[in-house]
Amino acid sequence: MIIVITFAVKERYSGYFASCMNEVSTGVYVSTISPPPFREKLLDTINRWWEVYNEGSINVIWYDIQQPSKINFINYGEPKRELIPFQSLLLTKID
Known part of the structure:
Protein backbone atom coordinates (compact mmCIF):
# COMPACT_ATOMS: atom_id res chain seq x y z
CA MET A 1 0.00 0.00 0.00
CA ILE A 2 1.14 3.52 -0.79
CA ILE A 3 -0.31 6.69 0.73
CA SER A 14 -3.28 16.25 -7.95
CA GLY A 15 -4.01 15.23 -11.52
CA TYR A 16 -1.09 12.82 -11.61
CA PHE A 17 -1.89 11.18 -8.27
CA ALA A 18 -5.60 10.91 -9.15
CA SER A 19 -4.69 9.16 -12.42
CA CYS A 20 -2.96 6.26 -10.63
CA MET A 21 -4.39 6.30 -7.08
CA ASN A 22 -7.71 6.78 -5.28
CA GLU A 23 -8.27 10.20 -3.69
CA VAL A 24 -9.91 9.25 -0.37
CA SER A 25 -9.94 12.80 1.00
CA THR A 26 -8.77 16.17 -0.27
CA GLY A 27 -5.05 15.79 -0.92
CA ILE A 33 -0.66 -1.44 -5.76
CA SER A 34 2.79 -1.17 -4.23
CA PRO A 35 5.37 -3.20 -6.13
CA PRO A 36 8.77 -1.48 -6.23
CA PRO A 37 8.49 -0.46 -9.94
CA PHE A 38 5.23 1.44 -9.26
CA ARG A 39 6.69 3.18 -6.20
CA GLU A 40 9.94 4.00 -8.05
CA LYS A 41 8.03 5.56 -10.96
CA LEU A 42 5.86 7.56 -8.55
CA LEU A 43 8.90 8.83 -6.60
CA ASP A 44 10.85 9.55 -9.78
CA THR A 45 7.99 11.70 -11.09
CA TYR A 63 4.92 -0.64 3.36
CA ASP A 64 8.58 -1.60 3.74
CA ILE A 65 9.43 -4.99 5.20
CA GLN A 66 13.04 -3.83 5.81
CA GLN A 67 11.97 -1.23 8.39
CA PRO A 68 11.29 -2.09 12.06
CA SER A 69 7.78 -0.62 11.85
CA LYS A 70 7.23 -2.04 8.34
CA ILE A 71 6.67 1.47 6.93
CA ASN A 72 8.89 4.00 5.25
CA PHE A 73 8.29 7.49 3.95
CA ILE A 74 9.73 10.42 2.06
CA ASN A 75 8.85 14.00 2.85
CA TYR A 76 9.07 16.88 0.37
CA GLY A 77 8.65 20.43 1.62
CA GLU A 78 8.64 21.89 5.11
CA PRO A 79 8.98 20.90 7.85
CA LYS A 80 11.40 18.09 7.05
CA ARG A 81 10.64 14.77 8.73
CA GLU A 82 12.80 11.72 9.29
CA LEU A 83 12.09 8.28 10.80
CA ILE A 84 14.36 7.45 13.74
CA PRO A 85 14.44 3.92 15.25
CA PHE A 86 14.45 4.04 19.06
CA GLN A 87 14.38 0.77 21.01
CA SER A 88 11.30 -1.02 19.64
CA LEU A 89 9.66 2.20 18.43
CA LEU A 90 9.90 4.28 15.31
CA LEU A 91 9.90 8.01 16.06
CA THR A 92 9.44 10.94 13.70
CA LYS A 93 12.04 13.69 13.92
CA ILE A 94 10.81 17.07 12.66
CA ASP A 95 13.42 19.67 11.69
Missing part, protein backbone atom coordinates in the same frame (compact mmCIF):
# COMPACT_ATOMS: atom_id res chain seq x y z
CA VAL A 4 0.42 10.19 -0.58
CA ILE A 5 -0.59 13.27 1.42
CA THR A 6 -0.32 16.67 -0.25
CA PHE A 7 -0.77 20.23 0.96
CA ALA A 8 -0.67 23.44 -1.12
CA VAL A 9 0.89 21.81 -4.20
CA LYS A 10 0.41 22.57 -7.90
CA GLU A 11 -2.70 21.04 -9.51
CA ARG A 12 -0.39 19.03 -11.73
CA TYR A 13 0.41 16.77 -8.76
CA VAL A 28 -4.90 12.18 0.35
CA TYR A 29 -4.25 9.46 -2.23
CA VAL A 30 -4.13 5.70 -1.61
CA SER A 31 -3.08 2.78 -3.78
CA THR A 32 -3.08 -0.90 -2.88
CA ILE A 46 7.70 13.57 -7.77
CA ASN A 47 11.49 14.13 -7.66
CA ARG A 48 11.59 15.56 -11.19
CA TRP A 49 8.60 17.83 -10.63
CA TRP A 50 9.79 18.92 -7.17
CA GLU A 51 12.95 20.37 -8.72
CA VAL A 52 10.70 22.67 -10.79
CA TYR A 53 7.66 23.30 -8.55
CA ASN A 54 9.31 23.23 -5.11
CA GLU A 55 6.30 24.46 -3.06
CA GLY A 56 3.79 23.01 -0.62
CA SER A 57 4.43 19.63 0.94
CA ILE A 58 4.13 16.00 -0.12
CA ASN A 59 4.46 12.95 2.11
CA VAL A 60 4.72 9.49 0.55
CA ILE A 61 4.25 6.52 2.91
CA TRP A 62 4.60 2.86 1.94
